[in-house]
Amino acid sequence: MDIEALNAEHGIDGILRFTEGRGGLTMIEIANAQATALISPYAGQVLAYRPTDAADDLLFVGERAYFAEGKAIKGGIPICWPWFGADPEAKGRSAHGFVRAWPWQVLATESLADGATRVQLGIADDAETRAVWTQYFNLLVDIHVGTTLSVDLSTLNAGDRPFNITQGLHAYFKVGDASRIRVDGLDGCRYIDKAADGGDAVIRQEGQVAFEHEVNRIYEDVPPVLTIVDPTLDRRIRIESEYSRTAVVWNPWVETAKAMDDLDDQDYRRFVCVETVNTASEVIEIPPGETYRLAARYSIEPL
Numbered sequence: 001m002d003i004e005a006l007n008a009e010h011g012i013d014g015i016l017r018f019t020e021g022r023g024g025l026t027m028i029e030i031a032n033a034q035a036t037a038l039i040s041p042y043a044g045q046v047l048a049y050r051p052t053d054a055a056d057d058l059l060f061v062g063e064r065a066y067f068a069e070g071k072a073i074k075g076g077i078p079i080c081w082p083w084f085g086a087d088p089e090a091k092g093r094s095a096h097g098f099v100r101a102w103p104w105q106v107l108a109t110e111s112l113a114d115g116a117t118r119v120q121l122g123i124a125d126d127a128e129t130r131a132v133w134t135q136y137f138n139l140l141v142d143i144h145v146g147t148t149l150s151v152d153l154s155t156l157n158a159g160d161r162p163f164n165i166t167q168g169l170h171a172y173f174k175v176g177d178a179s180r181i182r183v184d185g186l187d188g189c190r191y192i193d194k195a196a197d198g199g200d201a202v203i204r205q206e207g208q209v210a211f212e213h214e215v216n217r218i219y220e221d222v223p224p225v226l227t228i229v230d231p232t233l234d235r236r237i238r239i240e241s242e243y244s245r246t247a248v249v250w251n252p253w254v255e256t257a258k259a260m261d262d263l264d265d266q267d268y269r270r271f272v273c274v275e276t277v278n279t280a281s282e283v284i285e286i287p288p289g290e291t292y293r294l295a296a297r298y299s300i301e302p303l
């Protein structure tokens, strides 16, 4: 990407600038009166966000994460689209779709009246995308960096026939010690346990979610607000989701973390994923000419 041209067209003095970051990837650095943030146009991914009054970043990105074209960045908020999880057509395409390892266009940047900063990135179908996924589409992500962080994904079906998607905002939240945190808000919800043998047992959650082994669950009919309670960092992370009734909770724990090249063996202690998704029974059909959204707002509160 031409950093100079991007700064000339989309830079905001003293608030937003384009720079060269890890792996030589172009990054968007934001520092406004309310927060700082780091966004990668490659993958359309928020990598860091910290409100001015917070001691720690909201998000986790590991030292071993890949920062290379064609690879997914493990950390921050990867966008899983147009499928969540394994390739639904079993064609050997990568898990979680292709846009988390794809260049997004910078469409707009803006300083908002409330002091927040807005960034819009997008991908429109072309011959390269259609070689992976045959549909005609316009995919946009709107990111607001202020006293809260919001990520709003919208899919326009630009073709002449309906298509189905599953998708997710696969957020990696920084935690002080995964063995001490709790996820609140899922009591009584049914979940598909992907960590259990066979990966399809359906169980009902009782109380808060705790972590003492690998957790990989798809929760259904979840409430719009979930929270991560973190006694080590003395904070609560609030996740408000829209256009989604399904959430994934994931921590690889010891063995799975060891097996992943882009995670350090101890990284499982440092993050938990609570993902705003449409998957499992929530498959989204988008008619021609129509748009479907998926959105989440994240905030940090003291315990």
Ligand SMILES: O=P(O)(O)OC[C@H]1O[C@H](O)[C@H](O)[C@@H](O)[C@@H]1O
Pocket: 072, 074, 095, 096, 194, 216, 217, 248, 249, 250, 273
């Ligand atoms: O390693 P990745 O492809 O980034 O996927 C990371 C994880 O994403 C989700 O949370 C899935 O539920 C897990 O099964 C998967 O391991």
